[in-house]
Amino acid sequence: MAITITINGKPRAFDVPAEMPLLWLLRDVAQMTGTKFGCAAGLCGACSVLVDGERAFSCQTPAGDAAGKSVTTIEGLAEQPLGKALTTAWDETDVVQCGYCQPGQIVAAAALLKANPRPDDAAIDAGMSGNICRCGTYPRIRAAIKRAAAINAGGKA
Amino acid sequence: MDLTLNASRREMLAGSALLGGALLVPLTACAATGSPGKGGLAANTWLAVTPDGKIALALPKTEMGQGILTAITMIAAEELAVAPEAVQVTIAEGDAARFAPLSQGTGGSTSIREVWQPLREAAAKARAALLQAAATQWKAPVADCVAHDGAVLHKPSGKVLTFAALVPVAAAAPLPKDAPLLSPTEFKVLGKAQRRLDGAAKARGTAEYGIDVIVPGMKFAAIAECPIFGGKLAGLDEAAAKAVPGVDAVIRDDDALMIVAGNTWAARQALIAADPKWDAPPAAKGAQQAAIVGTVAAGLNQPGTVAINADPKVALPAATRTITAEYHQSFLAHATMEPSNCVAQVKDGACEIWTGSQIPSDAREAAAKALGFPLEKVTFHNRLMGGGFGRRLEPDMVVRAVGLARRVPWPVKLTWAREQDMTHDFFRPAYADRFTVGVDAAGRPVSWTHKIAGSSIMARLMGPAFKGVDEDVVDGLNAPLYDGFPRTVTFQQVESSVPTGWWRGVGPLRTAFAVECMVDELANAANIDPIGYRLQLTSDPRARAVLEAVRKQSGWDDKRTPNSGLGVAVIHNWDTYMAAVADVSVGADRQIRINRVTVAVDCGQVVNPSGIRAQIDSGVIFGGSAALWGEITIAGGAVEQSNFHDYRVMRMAECPVIETMIIDSHEKPGGMGEPPCAVIGPALANALHALTGKRVRSLPLQKGFEALA
Secondary structure, eight states: OEEEEEETTEEEEEESOTTSBHHHIIIIISOOTTSOOSOSSSSSOTTEEEETTEEEEGGGSBHHHHTTSEEEOHHHHTTSHHHHHHHHHHHHHTOOSSOTTHHHHHHHHHHHHHHOSSOOHHHHHHHHTTSOOSSOOHHHHHHHHHHHHHHHTTSOO | OOOOOOOOHHHHHHSOTTEEEESOOOGGGGTTTSSTTTTOEESSSSEEEOTTSOEEEEESSOOSSSOHHHHHHHHHHHHHTSOGGGSEEEEOOSOHHHHTTSOOOOOTTOHHHHHHHHHHHHHHHHHHHHHHHHHHHHTOOGGGEEEETTEEEETTTOOEEEHHHHHHHHHHSOOOSOOOOOOGGGOSSTTSOOOOTTHHHHHTTOSOBGGGOOOTTOEEEEEEEOSBTTOEEEEOOHHHHHTSTTEEEEEEETTEEEEEESSHHHHHHHHHHHOOEEEOOHHHHTOOHHHHHHHHHHGGGSOOEEEEOOOTTOOOOOOSEEEEEEEEEOBBOOOOSSOOEEEEEEETTEEEEEEOOSSHHHHHHHHHHHHTOOGGGEEEEEOBOSOOTTGGGOOHHHHHHHHHHTTSSSOEEEEOOHHHHHHTOOBBOOEEEEEEEEEOTTSOEEEEEEEEEEOOHHHHHHGGGOOSOOTTTTTTTSSOSSOSSOEEEEEEEOOOSSOBOOOTTHHHHHHHHHHHHHHHHHHHHHTOOHHHHHHHHOOOHHHHHHHHHHHHHTTTTSOOOTTOEEEEEEEEETTEEEEEEEEEEEOTTOOEEEEEEEEEEEOSSOSOHHHHHHHHHHHHHHHHHHHHHOOBOEETTEESOOSTTTSOOOOGGGOOEEEEEEOOOOSOOOOOSSHHHHHHHHHHHHHHHHHHSOOOOBSSHHHHHHHHO
16 A cells, blocks of 8 residues: 655655554655664654654654655755754754764754744753753753754844 | 775765765775875875875774764864865774774773874874975975965965875875974864864764665664573564565574564564564573672672782871771663664675774674674774764674674664663673771771772673783772872672673773762761862862862852752863762652753863863763663563663753863873763762762662662
């Protein structure tokens, strides 16, 4: 059964079981490896994508549930204005270390800023605590989200 | 002189050309034009100026997040007078011979300390060769020539020759035997915050980690390893596994089951369907947490081997009081964000491997040994790592993957599920430490006996060749900060079925926790301020400076706010001095919370201050997670934890404010990856005592605190 999902603006058809998690569809079938495997249990956020603009753990999202929907991965987000604001802020704050969790962090931050364009520390804590970073980039992620919010609002960081 | 950078063509073809956009170009780009870099200027076997005047650097160490790619590139850029962004740096293949006498092994905060001098010397020689080539062309004194921005400038006339123009002449002459190094006053790159060179690609999802490698025709595999250490695969439902659509092969090892399929999910589903059964000898099945840690603690009652002998020449007054304390530290998993994985292909008597290793030379050798292949038949393409922390010093995932790949006709990517990764780690060993310290009337030590019991990682790694006392066990105790009293340290090796390995902070992670908590207890017993007490015990000016710095910055001498306890620790390891003050509180739910951590570091000459601050954030959070919550426990011979729901790690909302002060220094550069991870644990335990009056002597602290409360 072909499942059609719009990925980063392009409709694509996949012949996969409906219950296959979107994570593996993206990584192994579509060969888009920016979305990371971390836990396959919805615990770490490394696999975060946007589904119709909302943050989703792709490891917990069956491909069938994404059928007919619009999925934005880090590769697509990085080309959008909000994604560019975030990646620029990430660069300027020198956030990444190993970097493995960062695509998921940036996707989560995009969802946060869509819902709350000027998040305070408490909102950042609430919006970002579904994402684990083992390298401990949290202080710089916090600063980068504030910088991205400023960039996205048209102001200077 | 030919360019002797010998990265293979295959690296270029299969590799990560898009790793960092324009920033990171594989060295093999210069090999693509014909004979490998013919006409380039080789500074050594891993640093060259290419015929087009670019600096080409094969990274002699591995990048797992610690920022070494950026730091090493900065060192090369400084001596060769280019911007770090202009250096073409690539992640090197596993190749011990190419980098000898340097080891590709990346751990123990050794990278900058080992690479600093040879890299600067090689780069300075290449610079001198370029300057000489320009001077010859201009018939000018070499002293009138300076390297600047990829070119040589003739100062009196303002004439410029690019490196590209000079390389043919410079490469035709022998490299100078030695050349002057830049002095710190000339540094333009070192000591200035440099944005990471791999940051942009990582943030945009285009950086390639081992787990992201895709080889044409590749299949995907999942693995279940025997949950019981020392057990075997006893049975499976092979028909059910093969009935899962997309399954290509079911592969059995003695102690593991692997399924090869068209995608990872199908392989994982087939593993579930296979429902593997395991068996183990009664002793293996019977291993239980309480018995294991009990046996470790009982090791303290053995005589042990003397590691450090009290100096009999030191004559001190008799003790007026003896203080004893015993500390216990838990098993820990590494839980790297990128689970264990490896891509391998075995074909026509040769093997290619793609994964991220902290020691790719050894991983390559382990694969060759496992396959019975000559070393030159094994190519190891190293990749960025989604965390290492010591886990990727072990080649077990590589050995497993090549064993799989030799039995199937495809290249195969083997990915461990998080649950498999967490339960088949090489764990930070559980340790026990007992101190018996005699103090004089002023509360100062006059005798010090420290007994240690636990696993020896070196004994496992070295096998029968191992002799004497494991250096890792006493790392941090041989050159103690606190002087003026004799000490005796003994070690009793105690092993269990739990495999143990290097974990970030290594030996001093354990010794600093024990010693810095004990010193705090002595300060408390003497009723002396813990920082003041440490200052009394150490005459080392660099140690005193970091202590004074955190004392000031943390507000140590201010009136304490309610529900705030401050604790201190100081270490000197890896050529780095570091002190930390942790500020903790305890909630109504009895949960320990870290509010703020103040760190002062003297790591000698600073390479990248942004990297240093990042490593301190990192070590405080990674080490703080472990100290508060980290614990792997064993039941029925198997690890009980499996994923992030029961192996708690710090999240954004739990992250403290972290303030870092870097002491200005031109001493030789020290390590930065390990120290903050080692210093934070005792600072937290000491803060908890300051706040609650409860001395938690076992890790993890939250569990130990609840047991005392």
